[in-house]
Amino acid sequence: MERDNLLVTILRGIALLVVGLFFLFPLFWVALMSFQTNEQILRIPPSIVFEPTLSNYWALISGRLVSNAGILEIKFMGNLWNSVLLSTTSVALALLLGVPAAYAFARFRFRLSEDIAFTLLSFRFAPPLLVLLPLSLYFQDIGLTDTYVGLIWVYQLIALPLILWIVRGYFEDISPDIEHAYRIDGHSWWKTFTRIALPLARPGIAAAALLSFIFCWNNFIFALILASADKQPVTVGALAFVTASGIQYGQIAAAVLLSITPTLLLALYAQRYLVEGLSLGAVKG
Amino acid sequence: MAELNLIAVDKIYQSRGKPPVHAVQGVDMRIADGEIIGLLGSSGCGKTSTLRMIAGFEEVSRGEIRLGTRLLNDLGPAERGVAMAFEGYALYPPLTVRDNIVFALLRAKTPRAEIDRRVAEIAALLEIEEILDRYPPTISAGQQQRTSLARALVRRADLSLLDEPMSQLEPQLRAILRARIKDFLIQHKMTTVFVTHDQTEALALADRIAVMEGGVLQQFATPADLKEQPANLFVASFIGEPPMNIMEAEVIESDIVVRTQRNEKAFILPAFPGDRPGDVRVGIRPHRLKVGTGPLQGQVVSNQWLGDQTHLGIEVAGVLLVAVTDGALSVDIGEHVPVDLPGDALHLFDAAMGKALRHGMGPVA
Amino acid sequence: MAFLDLDRISVAFKKEQVLKEASLSVERGETVVVFGPSGGGKTVLLRLVSGVMQPDSGDVRLGGRSLLGAGPEQRDVGMAFQNFALYPHMPAFENIASPLRARGMAGDEIARRVQETARLLKIDHVLKHFPKELSNGQKQRTALGRALIAGPEVLLLDDPLRNVDAKLRYEMRIELPRLLKSFGGAVLYVTQDYKEAMALGDRVAVLLDGRFLQVDRPAEIYRKPADIRIARLFGDPTINLVPVKPRLGANGPEVDIFGSRVSLPAQTGHLLDRDCMLALRPEHIEVRTEPVDGGIPMELDAVTPLNVRTVLFLRSQDGREVLATCSEHEQGRFGRGHRAVHAAIDFGRALFFDPASGTLLPAAA
Numbered sequence A: 001m002e003r004d005n006l007l008v009t010i011l012r013g014i015a016l017l018v019v020g021l022f023f024l025f026p027l028f029w030v031a032l033m034s035f036q037t038n039e040q041i042l043r044i045p046p047s048i049v050f051e052p053t054l055s056n057y058w059a060l061i062s063g064r065l066v067s068n069a070g071i072l073e074i075k076f077m078g079n080l081w082n083s084v085l086l087s088t089t090s091v092a093l094a095l096l097l098g099v100p101a102a103y104a105f106a107r108f109r110f111r112l113s114e115d116i117a118f119t120l121l122s123f124r125f126a127p128p129l130l131v132l133l134p135l136s137l138y139f140q141d142i143g144l145t146d147t148y149v150g151l152i153w154v155y156q157l158i159a160l161p162l163i164l165w166i167v168r169g170y171f172e173d174i175s176p177d178i179e180h181a182y183r184i185d186g187h188s189w190w191k192t193f194t195r196i197a198l199p200l201a202r203p204g205i206a207a208a209a210l211l212s213f214i215f216c217w218n219n220f221i222f223a224l225i226l227a228s229a230d231k232q233p234v235t236v237g238a239l240a241f242v243t244a245s246g247i248q249y250g251q252i253a254a255a256v257l258l259s260i261t262p263t264l265l266l267a268l269y270a271q272r273y274l275v276e277g278l279s280l281g282a283v284k285g
Numbered sequence B: 001m002a003e004l005n006l007i008a009v010d011k012i013y014q015s016r017g018k019p020p021v022h023a024v025q026g027v028d029m030r031i032a033d034g035e036i037i038g039l040l041g042s043s044g045c046g047k048t049s050t051l052r053m054i055a056g057f058e059e060v061s062r063g064e065i066r067l068g069t070r071l072l073n074d075l076g077p078a079e080r081g082v083a084m085a086f087e088g089y090a091l092y093p094p095l096t097v098r099d100n101i102v103f104a105l106l107r108a109k110t111p112r113a114e115i116d117r118r119v120a121e122i123a124a125l126l127e128i129e130e131i132l133d134r135y136p137p138t139i140s141a142g143q144q145q146r147t148s149l150a151r152a153l154v155r156r157a158d159l160s161l162l163d164e165p166m167s168q169l170e171p172q173l174r175a176i177l178r179a180r181i182k183d184f185l186i187q188h189k190m191t192t193v194f195v196t197h198d199q200t201e202a203l204a205l206a207d208r209i210a211v212m213e214g215g216v217l218q219q220f221a222t223p224a225d226l227k228e229q230p231a232n233l234f235v236a237s238f239i240g241e242p243p244m245n246i247m248e249a250e251v252i253e254s255d256i257v258v259r260t261q262r263n264e265k266a267f268i269l270p271a272f273p274g275d276r277p278g279d280v281r282v283g284i285r286p287h288r289l290k291v292g293t294g295p296l297q298g299q300v301v302s303n304q305w306l307g308d309q310t311h312l313g314i315e316v317a318g319v320l321l322v323a324v325t326d327g328a329l330s331v332d333i334g335e336h337v338p339v340d341l342p343g344d345a346l347h348l349f350d351a352a353m354g355k356a357l358r359h360g361m362g363p364v365a
Numbered sequence C: 001m002a003f004l005d006l007d008r009i010s011v012a013f014k015k016e017q018v019l020k021e022a023s024l025s026v027e028r029g030e031t032v033v034v035f036g037p038s039g040g041g042k043t044v045l046l047r048l049v050s051g052v053m054q055p056d057s058g059d060v061r062l063g064g065r066s067l068l069g070a071g072p073e074q075r076d077v078g079m080a081f082q083n084f085a086l087y088p089h090m091p092a093f094e095n096i097a098s099p100l101r102a103r104g105m106a107g108d109e110i111a112r113r114v115q116e117t118a119r120l121l122k123i124d125h126v127l128k129h130f131p132k133e134l135s136n137g138q139k140q141r142t143a144l145g146r147a148l149i150a151g152p153e154v155l156l157l158d159d160p161l162r163n164v165d166a167k168l169r170y171e172m173r174i175e176l177p178r179l180l181k182s183f184g185g186a187v188l189y190v191t192q193d194y195k196e197a198m199a200l201g202d203r204v205a206v207l208l209d210g211r212f213l214q215v216d217r218p219a220e221i222y223r224k225p226a227d228i229r230i231a232r233l234f235g236d237p238t239i240n241l242v243p244v245k246p247r248l249g250a251n252g253p254e255v256d257i258f259g260s261r262v263s264l265p266a267q268t269g270h271l272l273d274r275d276c277m278l279a280l281r282p283e284h285i286e287v288r289t290e291p292v293d294g295g296i297p298m299e300l301d302a303v304t305p306l307n308v309r310t311v312l313f314l315r316s317q318d319g320r321e322v323l324a325t326c327s328e329h330e331q332g333r334f335g336r337g338h339r340a341v342h343a344a345i346d347f348g349r350a351l352f353f354d355p356a357s358g359t360l361l362p363a364a365a
Helices: A006-034 A038-042 A055-062 A076-107 A113-122 A128-142 A148-173 A176-185 A189-200 A202-218 A221-226 A234-241 A249-269 A271-278 B047-055 B097-107 B112-126 B141-153 B171-187 B199-205 B223-228 B233-238 C042-050 C092-102 C107-120 C136-148 C166-181 C194-200 C218-223 C228-233 C266-271 C328-334
Strands: A064-067 A070-073 B004-013 B021-031 B036-040 B062-067 B082-085 B159-163 B191-196 B208-213 B216-221 B245-252 B255-259 B265-270 B278-284 B290-305 B310-316 B319-325 B336-340 B346-350 B356-359 C004-013 C016-026 C031-035 C057-062 C077-080 C154-158 C186-191 C203-208 C211-216 C240-244 C247-249 C252-257 C260-263 C276-280 C285-288 C296-306 C309-316 C321-327 C339-345 C351-353
Touching: A006 A249, A038 A249, A055 A076, A055 A249, A076 A113, A076 A148, A076 A189, A076 A202, A076 A234, A076 A249, A113 A148, A128 A148, A128 A221, A148 A202, A148 A221, A176 A189, A176 C042, A176 C077, A176 C092, A189 A202, A202 A249, A221 A234, A234 A249, A249 A271, B004 B047, B021 B047, B021 B208, B021 B216, B036 B047, B036 B171, B036 B199, B047 B082, B047 B159, B047 B191, B047 B208, B082 B141, B097 B112, B097 B141, B112 B141, B112 B171, B141 B159, B141 B171, B171 B199, B171 C296, B171 C309, B171 C321, B191 B199, B199 B223, B199 C296, B208 B223, B208 B233, B216 B223, B216 B233, B233 B245, B233 B278, B233 B346, B245 B319, B255 B278, B290 B319, B290 C166, B290 C194, B310 B336, B310 C166, C004 C042, C016 C031, C016 C042, C016 C186, C016 C211, C031 C042, C031 C194, C042 C077, C042 C154, C042 C186, C077 C136, C092 C107, C092 C136, C107 C136, C136 C154, C136 C166, C166 C194, C186 C194, C194 C218, C203 C218, C203 C228, C211 C218, C228 C240, C228 C276, C228 C351, C240 C252, C252 C266, C260 C296, C285 C309, C285 C321, C296 C328, C309 C328, C309 C339, C321 C328
Parallel strands: B036 B191, B036 B208, B082 B159, B159 B191, C031 C186, C031 C203, C077 C154, C154 C186
Antiparallel strands: A064 A070, B004 B021, B004 B062, B208 B216, B245 B255, B245 B278, B255 B265, B278 B346, B290 B310, B290 B336, B310 B319, B346 B356, C004 C016, C004 C057, C203 C211, C240 C276, C247 C252, C252 C260, C276 C351, C285 C339, C296 C309, C296 C339, C309 C321
């Protein structure tokens, strides 16, 4: 009964092309900018054909920016390292705490379990600005300002709800009978969790970890307020390019490209898991 | 209604990137006015595709479907004048059960009094009187299925198409509902085609049954003919519960040498003059096995008394056979009993192709 | 002291009192079938015995020792689930081997025993396959293998044949008794199919209203169901139920039924002037085309074959629906469509139930 005629196919192709261009064009433009000098970028009219240069990247990597106003120290590589450290550690901690918690919420009905779950999830709804001021005051009192530990702790607000939300759905989708069967076979509760529940929920855990990593990596406001220069991730570090002597578009572009590369690669590699994870195992398998 | 004719009907499903699926292959069927026809087979055999082509929900890839002389191929479902009960019930959720049932009657502008009468009749028949004012999401699967069936039957259409109409029925209701539905269809002379994978259901309702497998029509005959003269091994082992006992054997001169599953010689049956030498399959229906007398010795493996019939599992020289008797039989598990497989009860099939060679005394027609 | 003792178990599940002081004993080597309609608590019962759930009150004892508080891994129990519950990320071999690995058995001993069990269940050729590559029948046998392999004291089978197609279901019904006999421990088998119950159980325990209403040999339950609901559940087609009030007539007890006056056996004297439900099994109603002495005239409305028997749908002169059965070979006599017939009914085999409580009334005073 479905007859796809040529017109529909062509229109569909055009629509996809337009949407694709809309989302990918900025990325493409930024990539171009990263190989141009400031003069080339600011030239009017802008042109796609130019002499590419690696000076921007070189400046970032070496940590020294040579400009008309003098030599500037750039801590970009340090920021990159901070991003990596903060994101991976936060996600690791969130997994350690969140996966067992998700299992508990999925499998056990205890008093207030729904309320607690909702509270933890609500952290995602609240705008960070709401808690930022009190948080920064508390951090100063406890002495956690400008520490990795403090930031990792705050990043749990981002990662934990995501992991709970996604992984809980995955655990719920595993038929309880499978775990019962394993216990009836004679295995302990712990072995059932590690040999049955975890492997079967692996796509969900991977998806949740990936997404949390991306969100932590992209976070700006917590690091801006609660940390200072040498602990800041790339999101904040990019501000440094807005210098007194002018905005270094070339370096910003290069910095942007370098900072999105890890997450872009991860997402491309694991896109299947992301889609699977986000659909929360809706289809019964 | 005139005769419904399927002439060399083919259905081929094409999907991109995959080889085409030849779901229905060259099906020929003539259905007389008022006949009740069952399309029977396991899932994927093509029976539902065939039904949907008759309804008009699927295009016929090759061949023709005619009602009398009228060609139905290009007509949409609404123009064919058929009533259909779908496997997924397809009830309208915002309407009550009663409104679901009368929907098509209202469209046909049937008078109100007639509508009420028919609804009362069909609701009593299918035992859904108590849920007439409930909504589909609030009733059980069995009740939803009966509602869907009521909606199709109440129209008393020229052609009624039912897709797995009773699969969800509670076991206690099955016998009486089948009987009532059959009576209803016969009394109102409704030509009906239904699809099922349950051979018990097909045998209960149909005047003739079309057995399908792999898209190919295996045999189109009355229940009695399917049981007594199955066209091939597939039909023989599909029809009947318990199904026909099938044994591996070889015809050597005037003997049929029956072998066990491990290829050892088990026992010998007398061959008929016309039986050609070679590998065969021998079938005998469970109620034709004689237990208590006979030249063979068997050991009882299970004795299942079901209240009105006994199902016996007997191992004869390593071959497991099932026998059915009408009354209770007091033999214990492990006991030895004499067994007979009378020559006129045997069915011979070709081992390679499965085609029937002989039924009982006579040659294959 | 029985081998497996369920002592006054009560449990509430999803706010409903599912089991109310239910008690049952199972001997070693015995197969007890727990039978009842869906939602009746049968699965909950198995979960209690397996240790996955704990009862609200009551005790579960194995060999005299209480199992209360012990987790599933501490009980020596094997279980086969209705939806198989196989480990999807392990091949069939590992699924079956799982209980042996839990007991720390050596690798080559495990391999030997898994091969042996698989061969017995005819799945030795698919051991390397993952569950999603297996057919339903193979999945069920894998689940069975896993339950049996460590030779547990108690085997729990939760409607294992429910999700398996009709052919295989029948085959396993014939083969299971032999398998269960060789098992040796106590077996609790849950099913909603009374034929399975009669075929497989040494005793059948009928679970209704949260308690075991009747526990007896299957033939006894069929012959003398303790409750009208059990009479309806045990039998296909369903038993005929007619409200009557026996009176004292000229020649002894008599009753007005089906538009005729019929004599009852003398022993029914204690039921005089008492409202009863008279229950008649379809196989005790013989339908003749010619008048017969003591026969009751009725109208035959439809003939629906039911495998080895045939169901005759009758309407009595007082408008009641009556189901009778006859043997397969007799069905041809009756044709298609309505006709007048005569029913010879064996009232000596009729059962009487109290209409209010549903309990069986004694056959004689």
